[in-house]
Amino acid sequence: MNVKNFIVGGIVGGIVDFLLGWLFxxxxxxxxxxxxxxxxxxxxxxxxxxxxFLVSFIYTRWAGISTxxxxxxxxxxxxxxxxxxxNFFSNSMNNNPDYQLMGLDMIIxxxxxxxxxxxxxxxxxxxx
Numbered sequence: 190m191n192v193k194n195f196i197v198g199g200i201v202g203g204i205v206d207f208l209l210g211w212l213f214x215x216x217x218x219x220x221x222x223x224x225x226x227x228x229x230x231x232x233x234x235x236x237x238x239x240x241x242f243l244v245s246f247i248y249t250r251w252a253g254i255s256t257x258x259x260x261x262x263x264x265x266x267x268x269x270x271x272x273x274x275x276n277f278f279s280n281s282m283n284n285n286p287d288y289q290l291m292g293l294d295m296i297i298x299x300x301x302x303x304x305x306x307x308x309x310x311x312x313x314x315x316x317x
Contacts (some may be wrong), residue, residue, distance in 0.1 A: 190246075190249050190251045191316075192297035193262075193316065194245075194249050194312075194313045194316050194317075195210075195242075195246060195249045195250070196245075197312055197316060198240060198241075198245035198248065198249065198309045198312045198313045199241045199242035199244075200238070200241065200244070201241065201283045201307075201308055201309060201312045202240065202241025202244045202305045202306075202308055202309040202312075203237045203238030203239070203240065203241030204237075204243055204305055205241070205304060205305050205309075206237040206238075206240050206241055206301060206305045206310040207233070207234055208209075209261075209300075209304060209305070210237060210301065211235070213297045213300075213301065214297070218293065218297065220292075221290060221293055223289075224267045239284070239312045240245035240271070240305065241309065243304065244260075244264060244267060244302075244305055244306055245268070245283050245284075245309050245313070247255065247263070248260065248263070248306075248310060248313055249313060254306075254309075254310045255310060255313045255314035255317060256310050256311070257259040257304065257307040257308075257310050257311040257314070258262045258307075258310075259310055260270070260272070260302050260306040260308070260309055260310020260311065260313075261304075261306055262303075262306075262309070263271045263310075264302045264304070264305055264306015264309070264310075265299055265302060265303040265304075265306065266305060267302045267306060268298045268299040268300070268301055268302015268303055268305075268306075269298070269299050269302070271298055271302060272294060272295040272297075272298030272299060272302075273280075273295070274293050275294075275298070276294055276295060292309075297307050
């Protein structure tokens with residue numbers, strides 16, 4: 190594994206994830222995901238960086254992904270499973286889950302995963 194590619198890819202992926210989250214959850218779908226003003230931005234940023242580094246690790250260590258197109262495809266799958274994981278657990282104690290909201294969140298997570306994956310794949314490929 191090329192450590193430099195992993196680190197730069199992870200940083201880029203995390204920043205892309207953070208900016209896309211702000212765009213989707215903070216601007217475009219703000220009515221669907223209302224803010225209570227209690228967000229912990231450092232933890233949100235760290236969560237985004239964690240996802241960026243996860244994608245970068247998978248791409249550099251196991252998958253050998255180094256193009257935007259292959260990164261987009263793999264990121265779509267990662268976004269799907271991450272979306273399923275987070276929605277199932279966040280609604281596990283809810284007796285009446287909002288399935289439309291879950292569906293919207295799944296679509297957002299898939300798109301974000303795909304775009305983060307494409308960015309990480311592109312960066313890794315450019316650094317070869």
